[in-house]
Amino acid sequence: MPRILGHNMVLQQNKPITIWGNASVGERVSVQFAGQEKTAFADENGKWTIVLKPLKASSTEAEMTISGKNVIKLEHILVGEVWLCSGQSNMEYTMRKNSKVKRPNIATENPVDELEFAKNPQIRIFLVNRKELIKPDSLHRGWSIAKDSALRSFSAAAYFFAKELHKNLNVPIGMISSAIPGSRIEPWISEEAFAESAYFKGQKVEGEPAKFYTPMIKPLVPFALKGFLWYQGETNCFLKETTEYTQKLTTLINSWRKAWGDKKLAFNFVQIAPHNYSDAKGKLVLMKETLPEFREAQTNVLKLPNTGMIITTDLVDSIRDIHPAYKWEIGRRLALVALNQDYGMKNIIASGPIFKKAKVKGNEIQITFDEIGTGLISKDGKKLSDFQIAGEDGNFVNAEATLKDNKVILSSPQITKPVKLRFAWDEAAQPNLFNQEGLPARPFRTNL
Numbered sequence: 001m002p003r004i005l006g007h008n009m010v011l012q013q014n015k016p017i018t019i020w021g022n023a024s025v026g027e028r029v030s031v032q033f034a035g036q037e038k039t040a041f042a043d044e045n046g047k048w049t050i051v052l053k054p055l056k057a058s059s060t061e062a063e064m065t066i067s068g069k070n071v072i073k074l075e076h077i078l079v080g081e082v083w084l085c086s087g088q089s090n091m092e093y094t095m096r097k098n099s100k101v102k103r104p105n106i107a108t109e110n111p112v113d114e115l116e117f118a119k120n121p122q123i124r125i126f127l128v129n130r131k132e133l134i135k136p137d138s139l140h141r142g143w144s145i146a147k148d149s150a151l152r153s154f155s156a157a158a159y160f161f162a163k164e165l166h167k168n169l170n171v172p173i174g175m176i177s178s179a180i181p182g183s184r185i186e187p188w189i190s191e192e193a194f195a196e197s198a199y200f201k202g203q204k205v206e207g208e209p210a211k212f213y214t215p216m217i218k219p220l221v222p223f224a225l226k227g228f229l230w231y232q233g234e235t236n237c238f239l240k241e242t243t244e245y246t247q248k249l250t251t252l253i254n255s256w257r258k259a260w261g262d263k264k265l266a267f268n269f270v271q272i273a274p275h276n277y278s279d280a281k282g283k284l285v286l287m288k289e290t291l292p293e294f295r296e297a298q299t300n301v302l303k304l305p306n307t308g309m310i311i312t313t314d315l316v317d318s319i320r321d322i323h324p325a326y327k328w329e330i331g332r333r334l335a336l337v338a339l340n341q342d343y344g345m346k347n348i349i350a351s352g353p354i355f356k357k358a359k360v361k362g363n364e365i366q367i368t369f370d371e372i373g374t375g376l377i378s379k380d381g382k383k384l385s386d387f388q389i390a391g392e393d394g395n396f397v398n399a400e401a402t403l404k405d406n407k408v409i410l411s412s413p414q415i416t417k418p419v420k421l422r423f424a425w426d427e428a429a430q431p432n433l434f435n436q437e438g439l440p441a442r443p444f445r446t447n448l
Contacts, residue, residue, distance in 0.1 A: 004223045006140035010124045010174025012082045012224035017052040033064040055079045057171040080172030085158040087232030089181035098156040101325035111328035119147045123162045125154045128178035133219045160331025178216045184235045185248045187211035193255030199247040221259045227266025237294040240284045245297040266342040268308040274319045291427040308337035314440045349373045352439030365410040373435035386431040390420040
C-alpha cells in the first residue's frame with residue numbers, strides 16, 4: 001500500500017475514493033470498507049486500483065480490510081474533509097516554532113499555547129517526508145492525531161486552518177503537509193506540465209522543475225482531496241518575477257488539478273507579507289516596488305476558477321523577518337476563504353476590501369470597494385495610510401485619504417489632475433484600511 005493510505009487517515013467525503021497498491025501480477029485484491037466490498041486484479045506491472053463509492057462524513061472510527069494473498073487491516077479511519085498544503089518555509093513553519101513566538105494579548109486560549117491543549121481526535125495530520133513518501137511502510141504509519149510530538153513537527157498554518165474548518169463544519173479534517181523551506185515554485189511543477197503549457201512550451205525552465213513534485217506530490221495522487229493550500233513566493237520574489245510567476249502558479253494549479261482528475265479542486269493561497277526585499281545583496285537589484293509587483297502577479301492568478309487568496313499586510317512585527325509569526329491568523333483566514341467559497345457559507349466574510357473603481361471629481365478621487373463587510377474602518381483609528389497618487393509626470397505623492405460613506409476620498413495639494421493611483425505599493429507598507437470584520441484591504445494600482 002502507498003504510505004498515504006494508513007491507520008488514522010481521513011478519507012474525503014462525497015467523492016469517489018481510490019484505494020491502490022501493488023500485488024503479484026494477476027493477484028485478486030478486495031477492499032472492504034463502510035459496507036462496500038470491491039474487487040480488482042493486479043495488472044502486468046503488479047498495480048491494482050479499486051474505487052469506492054462516495055462516503056458520507058463519519059466521526060466514528062472504522063476499519064478497512066484489503067485482502068489478497070495476505071490481509072492488511074487499516075484502523076481508526078474517519079471520513080470528512082482532506083486538504084493538501086504545500087509551499088516553502090512559511091508553510092513548513094512548525095507548531096514547535098509557533099510555541100516560541102511573541103505572545104499576543106488575548107484573554108481566551110492563546111494560540112502560542114496551542115500545543116498544550118490541542119488534542120482533537122477529529123483532526124488528523126500527515127507530514128510528507130521527501131525521502132520516505134515513495135516507499136511503502138509495512139506498519140502503515142504516517143497519519144496521526146493532531147497532538148503531541150506529531151503536531152510539534154507539523155505546519156502551523158495548516159493546523160490552524162484545520163481547527164477553524166472543524167469548528168465550522170464539525171466533520172473530521174485531514175491535513176497533508178508537503179513543503180520545503182527556501183523552495184522556488186518550479187520544483188513543485190512536473191516537467192510535463194511545463195512542456196504542455198502554452199506559455200512555457202519549448203522553453204528551458206530554470207529552477208529544477210519536478211525536483212519536489214516527483215517525490216512529494218505525485219505519490220499522493222489519486223488520494224481524494226477537497227483542495228490545496230499554497231504558501232510560497234518569497235524565493236521567486238527575490239528573483240524579481242512578475243508575469244512569469246503568474247504563469248508558473250497557473251501551470252502548477254492546472255497541472256495538480258489534472259493529476260487528480262478534477263478541474264474544480266479548490267486552490268487557496270497566501271499573498272506574501274511585507275519584507276525588506278530591497279536590502280538584498282544579490283545579482284538582481286530589488287526595489288521597494290518589487291514586492292507589490294510580485295503580489296500583483298499573485299493576484300492575477302485569481303482569474304482561474306475556484307481560487308482564493310488572503311492578504312497578510314498586517315501580520316508582521318518586523319519587515320526584516322521573512323518568517324512572520326501569526327500563523328494562527330494565516331490558517332484562520334485561509335479557512336474563511338474555504339468556508340465562503342468552497343463550502344458555500346456565504347454569510348462568512350472571507351476577504352478584506354478589494355478595489356472596485358475610482359472616479360475623479362475635480363481634484364479629488366473617490367474610491368469604491370467590494371468586500372466591505374459591515375463597513376470600512378481605519379484599524380488604528382488614525383488617518384488612512386499608504387494611498388498615493390500621481391499626475392501626468394508619473395511622480396507619486398502621498399495622498400490625504402478620508403473615509404466617507406464606505407468610500408475612500410483622496411486628494412493632494414501637489415496634484416491638480418491625478419492620473420494614477422496606488423495603494424500599499426511599498427514593501428514596508430502595513431496599511432490601516434480594513435473592513436469591520438478585521439480583514440485588511442488588498443494592495444492595488446490603477447490608472448484613472
